[in-house]
Amino acid sequence: MTTSRFTPSRRTVLAGAAAVPLVTILKWPASAAEFEMKYATGQDPTHPVNTRAQEALNRIREATSGRVDIKLFPANQLGSDSDLLTQVRNGSVEFFNLSSMILATFVPLSGIASLGFAFKNYDEVWQAMDGDLGNHVRAEIAKTPIFAVSRIWDNGFRHITSSTREIRTAEDLKSFKIRVPLAPPLTSLFKALGAAPSPINFNEVYTSLQTKVVEGQENPLAIIATTRLYEVQKTCSLTGHVWDGYWVLGNKRAFNRLPADLQAVVSREIDKSALDQRADVAKLNESLKTDLKEKGLTFIEVQQDDFRKALAATTFYAEWKQKYGPAAWEMLEKVSGKLG
Structure with missing residues (x-):
């Protein structure tokens, strides 16, 4: 970009x-x-x-x-x-x-703040x-x-946008080609949910969506607005899957x-x-929801618990707990509650 x-x-x-x-x-x-x-x-x-x-x-x-x-x-x-x-x-x-x-x-360790649905x-x-x-x-x-x-x-809670299928449940992510940043926690999250994540640098996101290299991406609303991703995406599913x-x-x-x-x-x-x-x-x-709706982006409300349950049924949390170590994990769970 x-x-x-x-x-x-x-x-x-x-x-x-x-x-x-x-x-x-x-x-x-x-x-x-x-x-x-x-x-x-x-x-x-x-x-x-x-x-x-x-x-x-x-x-x-x-x-x-x-x-x-x-x-x-x-x-x-x-x-x-x-x-x-x-x-x-x-x-x-x-x-x-x-x-x-x-x-x-x-x-x-910096990735622990952006652990899926923490x-x-x-x-x-x-x-x-x-x-x-x-x-x-x-x-x-x-x-x-x-x-x-x-x-x-x-940066905000991140949501999923798409130019093809509507993402309403975790099942809808199966084989979904989604751009993610060069960030191991996000790649791991979407792989665990069955999607096909593609790590792409931010300055290449718009072009990748425009040329259909990927079907969708995920970002906070302020990024979706300021980089005009609504021009190349149809829907935004309010997953709030990670905070960044x-x-x-x-x-x-x-x-x-x-x-x-x-x-x-x-x-x-x-x-x-x-x-x-x-x-x-x-x-x-x-205010950005209103603005983006006027730009043609359709918002989809989702049940976060559906995604949480799907993620908890995988080895995602156990693997990241091992990587981050017990001390950091305990600090996280003091706030988030038990994960996995």
Whole structure:
């Protein structure tokens, strides 16, 4: 997916998501920046992860009197998610927001937050991710050349869209060709339910659906809207099969070049925007249903218990418990309840 597919009018999709414009124009002399850095994302500029990130970067410039200038590069401008993960690891990009599921290819434990049907609602999500489980994952990330800069941001509960069959029950997923991110937990989930998952980088999703390489995909509503997937899909089944969050990752070596007081400003402002972005997504979920219906997408209500029972009848949970270990699993089940 390239930025050329999006137009300024897409901002209307997310009207009201943020109280300020996408980019607040603040000017400092070019020579004033003592530290210049890059912040990359994979999402369209209109998505709350970018509107709120830009606000944080503006506040950082202001609070540091222009000493720290972090430029935002949305919509995979600097490469695919896989490319950017490599770049933030080697320091050629200083900051990058990445789905916890895709981060699992590098830090396996991060995928535990996106385990199939683990969380029923946002209360459970934030209890886990702002609590022991989130802290445990952050500690694992910190064992690598990168670290989690702030609280986890919200990507949302994911739903299944299709251009062919309607997905109403777990049985409907049998042999269904579905695009998934390069994320082991999601590939495993759909294989367990009998589907045919195809891991494809995000910037190739629209084309893959358009050319029928896959029949469907799964994403939160904000992603379906901002990337205009409704143009190449007919139905959206509200499965809420996993919750996913975005970790804002930083390169340790690059971050440590900042004096301690500037580090504190960066972390504080990005963390503030994390909470603002969570609120944005919560407000958007209902309004986006209306907007997407008007764009021609048909919504299908499903019985989640049907999918849960089908998944529990497989070896899915037992296998992931073994991979994540008893300590992390216990932290998860304190919030989710018994799984499997």
